[in-house]
Amino acid sequence: MSDNATESQKLNDDLVWGTQAIADEIGRSLTETQYLIRIKALPVGRLGPKIIFASKRQLQRHLTPKHIDSNGNVEGRPAEGALLFGSRSPPSEGEPRNGK
Numbered sequence: 001m002s003d004n005a006t007e008s009q010k011l012n013d014d015l016v017w018g019t020q021a022i023a024d025e026i027g028r029s030l031t032e033t034q035y036l037i038r039i040k041a042l043p044v045g046r047l048g049p050k051i052i053f054a055s056k057r058q059l060q061r062h063l064t065p066k067h068i069d070s071n072g073n074v075e076g077r078p079a080e081g082a083l084l085f086g087s088r089s090p091p092s093e094g095e096p097r098n099g100k
Helices: 003-014 019-026 030-038 056-063
Strands: 015-017 044-047 051-055
Touching (some): 019 051, 019 056, 051 056
Antiparallel strands (some): 044 051
């Protein structure tokens, strides 16, 4: 088997064709997967208006956290209980809100 045929076979083995196959690959329902594709949250390709395909490696890389710190927090996501806006901590029990 030539190098080109080997590379072609590897590429074929890596591709997933169709929304249901992609859903099975990522462990989501068909409806969830259709939604993720519609909002462009998954790295998929299209051949015409109806044929959808994806690379297994790219799906896995896209859905695997890039970094998890020593506390188990995923890089780019706020830690559990962290404030999303502002830098003040929430008022403690009995402390007046909004400085009143």
